[in-house]
Amino acid sequence: xxxxxxxxxxxxxxxxxxxxxxxxxxxxxxxxxxxxxxxxxxxxxxxxxxxxxxxxxxxxxxxxxxxxxxxxxxxxxxxxxxxxxxxxxxxxxxxxxxxxxxxxxxxxxxxxxxxxxxxxxxxxxxxxxxxxxxxxxxxxxxxxxxxxxxxxxxxxxxxxxxxxxxxxxxxxxxxxxxxxxxxxxxxxxxxxxxxxxxxx
Amino acid sequence: xxxxxxxxxxxxxxxxxxxxxxxxxxxxxxxxxxxxxxxxxxxxxxxxxxxxxxxxxxxxxxxxxxxxxxxxxxxxxxxxxxxxxxxxxxxxxxxxxxxxxxxxxxxxxxxxxxxxxxxxxxxxxxxxxxxxxxxxxxxxxxxxxxxxxxxxxxxxxxxxxxxxxxxxxxxxxxxxxxxxxxxxxxxxxxxxxxxxxxx
Numbered sequence: 222x223x224x225x226x227x228x229x230x231x232x233x234x235x236x237x238x239x240x241x242x243x244x245x246x247x248x249x250x251x252x253x254x255x256x257x258x259x260x261x262x263x264x265x266x267x268x269x270x271x272x273x274x275x276x277x278x279x280x281x282x283x284x285x286x287x288x289x290x291x292x293x294x295x296x297x298x299x300x301x302x303x304x305x306x307x308x309x310x311x312x313x314x315x316x317x318x319x320x321x322x323x324x325x326x327x328x329x330x331x332x333x334x335x336x337x338x339x340x341x342x343x344x345x346x347x348x349x350x351x352x353x354x355x356x357x358x359x360x361x362x363x364x365x366x367x368x369x370x371x372x373x374x375x376x377x378x379x380x381x382x383x384x385x386x387x388x389x390x391x392x393x394x395x396x397x398x399x400x401x402x403x404x405x406x407x408x409x410x411x412x413x414x415x416x417x418x419x420x421x
Numbered sequence: 422x423x424x425x426x427x428x429x430x431x432x433x434x435x436x437x438x439x440x441x442x443x444x445x446x447x448x449x450x451x452x453x454x455x456x457x458x459x460x461x462x463x464x465x466x467x468x469x470x471x472x473x474x475x476x477x478x479x480x481x482x483x484x485x486x487x488x489x490x491x492x493x494x495x496x497x498x499x500x501x502x503x504x505x506x507x508x509x510x511x512x513x514x515x516x517x518x519x520x521x522x523x524x525x526x527x528x529x530x531x532x533x534x535x536x537x538x539x540x541x542x543x544x545x546x547x548x549x550x551x552x553x554x555x556x557x558x559x560x561x562x563x564x565x566x567x568x569x570x571x572x573x574x575x576x577x578x579x580x581x582x583x584x585x586x587x588x589x590x591x592x593x594x595x596x597x598x599x600x601x602x603x604x605x606x607x608x609x610x611x612x613x614x615x616x617x618x619x620x
Binding site for chain 1: 437438439440441442445446448449450453454455457458461462471474475478479482546549550553564567568569570571593596599600603
């Protein structure tokens, strides 16, 4: 055991001598290029960073930039949505109190400023005005002059119930074409009956 | 795991990282011989050793300045980087050798061995250098770190990622195998001399 310990110490001493000799020999080794050009590396890195966002110490700026992009994109999207929704939010001459389907009908798009005032019997109104009245008032007008209009099934009079969604009723406000929107109609009578009651 | 700190060397490393050439030269003068000696002994190929050392410095210089400032023991850190780069190189060599064998391109070139790679350093102790060369990779690595790179057991533990006690035990086992290899070589030489005498 003691002999082995002595042998180990002897071997370690020889290894230490070998190590010292190796280190002495390697002392003249050329410096690695990476270390020799360390300043160049740093400068190059700084230039690259500066070319993009600023000085090399701008790690925080890079983070700020990363944080700003989504915010800017979100703001742009919000602006676009607001711009798109702006016309929808505007009341189209009081012609769309129901709140739906306003742009699906060519009449609603006319933006007629006609107030929802029930016209007197015998007054002449355009289909667009009549449609606006019907929408606003859910009115019960009898109109004359509906010949040739889509949805006016018969005669010179019709009783549109004024329900914009009641396509089966054949109301002129729904089926009239843009060209006929300005066609004059004559109000035959105002019944003052609500649509639901009329249906009954 | 024990931590060692070398503040002056850390400051030198930080300055070299920032591009201070004086600091770079000072750093190389301190750690260069140990790094390269370890790499040459481990890889038994001076060119591959240069590649490993270069790769280690590329890795360190690629760190951010704040990270470099946190390196507690630059020598151990750099040796660990060299070791990783050397292992990567060894794996690549094995893959290349396997491809060459598969392609019937003959055997890869024989290693020059530690004694051949360090002819002058071996000096009169070529026997020890040859024995080191014949050790397996793990034993050779431990002995190189301790005696060529001049690390303490605490630093060895850092480099190898082992507990200190395990590093000490591995060193002891490596010494025993080195002694056995040297005794085997002596016996082989004696046997060879007997054969020559009989002839």
